[in-house]
Amino acid sequence: METRMTMWDSFSKRGLSRRTFLKTCTALTAMMGLPLTDRKKVVEAATKQPLPVVVWLHGHECTGCDEAFIRSQSPLASDLVLNMISLEYSDTLAAAAGEPFEKHLETVIKKYDGKFILAVEGGVPLADQGISCMVGGKPFVDVLKEVAKHAAAIIEYGSCAAWGGVQAAKPNPTGSVSVSKVISGKPIIKVPGCPPIPEVMTGVVMHLALFGQIPPLDAQGRPKQFYGNRIHDTCYRRSFFDAGMFAERFDDAGSKAGWCLYKLGCRGPEAYNACGNLRWWNGLSYPIQSGSPCFACGSDGFWDNGPFHERLPNVVLPNTLTNADKIGAGLTVAAMAGVTVHAVISSVQKARHAKNESEHDEE
Amino acid sequence: MKNKRVDGIYIFSPFLRLFHWIMAAAVLMLFLTGRYIANPFFHGSIGVDPTISVGNLMSMETIRFWHFFWAYVLVASFILRIYGWVMYKGDRLLPKFWTKLYWTGLSEVLQHYLFLKSDHQPYLRNSLARTTYLIWYIVTFVLMATGFAMYGMINPASWTAKFFSPVISLLGNEYNVHVVHNYAAWFFPLFLTFHTYFAYRSDMMHGDGEISSIFSGIKYLPGKPADAEDLK
Numbered sequence: 001m002e003t004r005m006t007m008w009d010s011f012s013k014r015g016l017s018r019r020t021f022l023k024t025c026t027a028l029t030a031m032m033g034l035p036l037t038d039r040k041k042v043v044e045a046a047t048k049q050p051l052p053v054v055v056w057l058h059g060h061e062c063t064g065c066d067e068a069f070i071r072s073q074s075p076l077a078s079d080l081v082l083n084m085i086s087l088e089y090s091d092t093l094a095a096a097a098g099e100p101f102e103k104h105l106e107t108v109i110k111k112y113d114g115k116f117i118l119a120v121e122g123g124v125p126l127a128d129q130g131i132s133c134m135v136g137g138k139p140f141v142d143v144l145k146e147v148a149k150h151a152a153a154i155i156e157y158g159s160c161a162a163w164g165g166v167q168a169a170k171p172n173p174t175g176s177v178s179v180s181k182v183i184s185g186k187p188i189i190k191v192p193g194c195p196p197i198p199e200v201m202t203g204v205v206m207h208l209a210l211f212g213q214i215p216p217l218d219a220q221g222r223p224k225q226f227y228g229n230r231i232h233d234t235c236y237r238r239s240f241f242d243a244g245m246f247a248e249r250f251d252d253a254g255s256k257a258g259w260c261l262y263k264l265g266c267r268g269p270e271a272y273n274a275c276g277n278l279r280w281w282n283g284l285s286y287p288i289q290s291g292s293p294c295f296a297c298g299s300d301g302f303w304d305n306g307p308f309h310e311r312l313p314n315v316v317l318p319n320t321l322t323n324a325d326k327i328g329a330g331l332t333v334a335a336m337a338g339v340t341v342h343a344v345i346s347s348v349q350k351a352r353h354a355k356n357e358s359e360h361d362e363e
Numbered sequence: 364m365k366n367k368r369v370d371g372i373y374i375f376s377p378f379l380r381l382f383h384w385i386m387a388a389a390v391l392m393l394f395l396t397g398r399y400i401a402n403p404f405f406h407g408s409i410g411v412d413p414t415i416s417v418g419n420l421m422s423m424e425t426i427r428f429w430h431f432f433w434a435y436v437l438v439a440s441f442i443l444r445i446y447g448w449v450m451y452k453g454d455r456l457l458p459k460f461w462t463k464l465y466w467t468g469l470s471e472v473l474q475h476y477l478f479l480k481s482d483h484q485p486y487l488r489n490s491l492a493r494t495t496y497l498i499w500y501i502v503t504f505v506l507m508a509t510g511f512a513m514y515g516m517i518n519p520a521s522w523t524a525k526f527f528s529p530v531i532s533l534l535g536n537e538y539n540v541h542v543v544h545n546y547a548a549w550f551f552p553l554f555l556t557f558h559t560y561f562a563y564r565s566d567m568m569h570g571d572g573e574i575s576s577i578f579s580g581i582k583y584l585p586g587k588p589a590d591a592e593d594l595k
Contacts, residue, residue, distance in 0.1 A: 242416035328549025
């Protein structure tokens with residue numbers, strides 16, 4: 001059996017210094033959300049552990065997650081793909097294509113049976129035997145089941161793989177579901193987002209690769225170190241929320257002054273992600289910083305909670321759109337009017353009843 | 364009208380009566396503060412420093428604090444409710460769907476409220492009221508569960524978050540928890556309208572001391588109540 005390179009081997013082969021290697025390990029430690037004191041463990045693992053074999057499948061999706069991933073800044077996506085993991089199969093990043101490439105997938109999953117990490121991007125359409133998404137002439141669901149059988153662990157990359165995705169929006173014509181609805185009996189890590197933050201994916205892959213175990217997960221199966229906090233609780237605009245200072249429209253003074261976007265439908269109070277800490281493109285910005293309310297792209301079913309720029313979802317009644325507050329206030333007013341009328345009739349009834357009784361008594 | 368002699372019946376324990384008023388205050392405060400949290404309809408203006416959130420009486424920060432404060436008060440007040448429930452029969456007037464009396468009573472009271480019947484026989488608590496109060500408790504528990512589910516997630520590693528996490532899983536995602544909490548809260552003004560009206564009406568129509576019983580625990584019913592068994 002061939003021996004696979006470790007990360008250190010890969011670095012020295014490329015003539016990179018030990019110093020660079022150690023710097024990378026330090027960056028990785030931070031990426032994985034570990035304390036700096038764990039850097040030793042990371043260096044040790046990166047020196048001894050062979051590079052992880054990663055198979056990257058693409059299903060029912062828009063490839064936006066890939067687009068985000070190749071913009072991973074620290075470490076650079078190219079570094080990750082070429083130096084830190086052994087990416088054996090990825091439809092979109094591979095130079096090869098066609099039958100030989102599909103043949104390679106078959107070879108890889110047998111060669112590294114039970115050892116490789118399977119990253120899945122995209123939902124799994126189940127309607128009509130899965131014909132809504134075909135990969136290499138086969139329904140994606142079949143490819144996924146076959147490859148997953150041989151995988152050590154599965155990463156659901158993006159909201160499509162994690163929850164079904166935008167195509168699972170009502171009425172979900174393709175019957176799109178998450179990977180975990182189709183695959184069982186394998187450790188599954190959810191890395192949701194539309195797209196997820198590239199550095200989060202890097203962190204999760206490296207955690208799996210270096211420590212050979214899945215990172216601590218929350219109740220929904222997401223890595224705690226990246227999905228452990230509400231966007232709302234890490235938001236730099238939070239002081240405006242606490243002070244009750246809200247942008248009411250996208251073009252008002254509050255919006256210009258950078259006030260809280262709560263009233264513009266920000267889903268920060270319900271969203272869990274690392275945007276507030278890591279931000280995007282090397283910490284450049286994230287939606288809220290750019291003045292756009294968060295719409296909880298990492299949450300299950302976010303696509304059905306429209307409209308995104310309203311605090312409450314609309315309720316469709318015949319010929320009108322309304323929401324909980326309007327319905328509640330309407331019912332309360334109606335109830336008050338109702339009991340007032342009822343009170344008037346009751347007093348008439350009481351008068352009549354009394355009259356009847358007194359007539360009855362006289363007889 | 365004849366002057367009937369009526370005997371007072373002692374029904375509600377002091378624990379239930381105290382609970383009633385604490386709950387009334389808590390729920391009113393929760394609804395009002397909750398309205399602001401769901402839709403902050405007044406707010407700071409240009410030139411106001413965001414540090415007003417600290418200690419300012421009407422800032423979102425303070426209003427949220429009072430919301431959580433009253434939520435804990437409401438939960439704590441259930442200690443009284445449960446103690447009364449265990450110790451006193453008069454605190455246990457829940458709908459007994461399995462008895463014939465429940466259904467005949469429900470029909471009779473409904474007919475009376477729809478003006479089809481000029482009067483109804485006396486009850487300790489009629490079937491319609493019993494049912495409404497049960498719904499009230501169910502809605503209150505829904506509000507508590509969804510409320511604490513959201514509150515706990517401030518720290519997802521906390522005991523509260525773990526305990527209430529099934530609520531979030533059940534509703535699909537946390538946004539739906541907010542929506543359910545918001546809808547359920549609107550039950551309160553509806554309930555308040557009907558509850559105060561019918562309590563007042565009962566006092567006016569039957570002179571049964573419904574209003575004073577909130578304080579004294581005693582009702583003055585014109586005759587033996589149909590559900591008198593519930594006190595034995």
